[in-house]
Structure formats: structure tokens, C-alpha cells
Amino acid sequence: MIPAINDTGKLLYEQIYEFYRDAIIRQKLKFNERLPSHRTLAKELGIGNNTVIRAYEQLIHEGYIKNESRKGLFVAKLDAHDWQLQPVKKPPVSPAKRPAATKPDFKLFDHLVDEKNFPLKHWRKCTNWALDHMSFQYEEHAGKDPLKEQLQQYLFYSRGVSATVDRLIIGSGTTALLFWLAFVLRKTHKEIVFEEPCYHRPRHLFSEFGYRITPVRVNDEDGIDLQKLLKRRADLLYLTPSHQYPMGSAVPVGNRIQILNWAKKNKAFIIEDDFDCEFRYKTRLMPSLQGLDKYNRVIYVGSFSSSLMPSLRVAYLVLPEDFPIDFKDSIHLTNTVPYITRRTLAYFMERGYWERHLKKMRKIYQEKYNVSIAALKKLPENCIHFNNAPSGLNIFLRINSRLSEQELIRRALDRGVSITPVSGFYHNRSNLPRQPELLFEFGNLPLSEIGNVVEKLYDAWFQSSDH
């Protein structure tokens, strides 16, 4: 078989290669059939020998033909296969996203942080500095890690957390680190207690790993229901003791001590998620549970997601002393934060920009919190109950309405406000409250719009006859 060549723009050797490859795949040329010698073919086609040699070499290299010395070139043996010989298509273009029914003007969801007040100038400076100190090598847990050193100090002075560099692990987000932890503990730990309601992502991932999940209810006032917890046996407890997510309550010190004793008695580990701990508006920061722990039972997790920005993807985990599980072989899995980000952040902290930013944001968020509460208090009584926990970036709302959570969300969206539902944070549907609950996330709301947004919500939910 002699290929027909033409000047379609494709290289000659490619045309010859494709002709024989397709003929072999389609079995027009059968096993052990002989191909013309390169000289014969070149002569036949009126082209240079080298062009044919190049095409034949490619066919040999990919295994379509074999060169039997002194005998010639023969079709190789190929098993039957469903070859896809259609011309190569362009990759499919993902369908354009359907526009949301109504595009919200105000977003009270997704843990949005205040974007306007991010210190971009300082961040840029630190990024440039980090670029000047780039590494092109694997930097896996080798030698000194400046970010760990900065974090160690910050955690000690600000959260009372004692962390040595070898017990401090940095990864790209709380859930990524918890994923690793669930993996490391999976053979020795089987049952985990979660707050009900709680941040759903850790619960989902532990469930995916096959852990048995036990939900224990949270009170508005003091976090997880202590009496219910004390009656439970479990290997692990996931807790947000300083700022319960989503309800906002904090576990008082007396309860903390009992929870630590419970962990000691059960030989359980407590995963303390200290998310949003940086922001308390009326009192000093609540010290961490880890700082109180004398039994090495607390695994501490923190994140830069609300204190800097979620898109940074940096979080940290502190293992207790004498952690009994050997994790040497899997520690490389946590190496998920790019070196350039670690250096930038370390320098940002070292230069004091981090402290300064936190101080500034505490004031800004405090003001937003106060204005939100003032606007909620102005509403007619008994319509919207809100928790009185001056901390974090959200306010937990309980709506005194017969409308469903979905309907409330839809009506709010009609007024241009998207708001976070709480039902997804419950493990057991039977624990869902009678009155719908929502999260008013004020982090990225402009201060001047908060009153307006609260009024919009009230109008959406109560200014019609069927609420």
C-alpha cells in the first residue's frame, strides 16, 4: 500500500506515519504484512529517503511495525481494540454557567472577609521579597521553616498554644489537614463525636473514611451539651470551643476541664478547631483548650481563612506531645502550601504586618458586629432571635416564622440578599429545629449597608400575610 500525499499543510513524514498507522489499526494491513522499503517508497512518492525513514522510525517506536534485520519491515501483532480514530477534536467547552435566578447585591455567605481593608501594598512587598528568596528545590519539612517559627510564637503568645516545630504541621486549609488526620488515625480510632450542628466539611470527610459519627447537641449558651457528652464513649471529639460554628457560643472553663477529663478517661483525642478565634469584641480572646491540656489529648487546628483570606489556603495543626501514632510515612502529604506562599506569609508576620492587620480588622469587624446587632435590635420583638456572642464574623439567627428555610432564602434573594442556611450543618434531620436558622455573615458587608440589609431581610420575611 502506497500512501497518497498532498499539501494540506501537514508534514510529509506525518502523512506517511498516519497513513500506515491507520491502515494497521483498521486492519487493512494485517499482522506480518510487509511494508515497502524506505527507498522504494521514497522513489514512488518522489520524496527524500529521510522523510520516509523518519515516518518508519516513529511507527517502529510506537510498536506498529517491527524491523526484522535484512528481511524488511513488517506489521506487528496488535490485539483487537476499540480504536478511536476520529480526527482529534477540540476539548469540549464547558457549558456557560447559567446565570443565577437573581444575582445578589449582598452576599452573606461563604465566609467572605472584608476585601477592601486587605493590606495589599504590604502583601505585594512581602511577595516580592519572597520571590527574591525563591527556592527551586523540594522544601519538604527540611531544615528551618520561617513560617513555623512565626506561627509557633503567634500561637504561644496569642492563643496559649504550646507547639514545637516538629509537632506543628502546615497545610492548605483546615479540611485538608483534617483529611490527613482522618487518614492517619483511621486504623486506631473508629468513633468521633461532632457538635450538632457543626461545620459540615470535617464531619463529611470523617464519615467518608468510615468513622462512626455521633452528634451531640450544642446549647446557645455554652457550646456542646456537657451532660450528654460525658455519657458518651468515643475515640475522638471535634470541637469549636472558643467560637462554636455556626452558633457562636463558647465553652466556659469549668466545662473545658470536664471535657479534658472525659478525653483522658476515654483515651480520646479532642480536635480543637480554633476558627474565628481572633475576633472577640467585648472580652479578651478566649484562651485555647490546648493551653489547658495537661494530658496531651488535644490536637489543635487553626486557619488564616478568616483572619487573612480563605483563598490563601493556609492552616496549621499542632499535634500533642507523645502523639502515639507514627505519621512519618505520610507527613509528605501535608506539604500542600507552596514555598512562595509560606515565605510571603512568614515575612508578613515577621515584619509585624500580620499583628497590625489583625488589630485593624478587630476594630472593623467589631464595628460591623455592633451595627448589625443594633439594626437587629431595632426590629419588632420576637421576629428574629439572634445569638449574643460578640465574636467571629457571623451572627446566628433563628427566625420566628412558619416559612421554610428555603422559602426564607428565596425571599431574601428576591430582595438582593443571599444568606447562609444552617440546616446543612445538622447531621440528623430529626435534630432540625422547628424554627428555621440562618447565618448572617457580615464580614464583607459595607458598614453603611448593614442597616439596609437587615431591613431588607425583615421586609422579605415579615411584610407579607403568610409568614
Ligand SMILES: Cc1ncc(COP(=O)(O)O)c(C=O)c1O
Ligand atoms: C469551623 C470552621 N473551621 C475552619 C474553617 C476554615 O476552613 P479552611 O481553613 O479550610 O478555609 C471554617 C470555614 O468556614 C469553619 O467554619
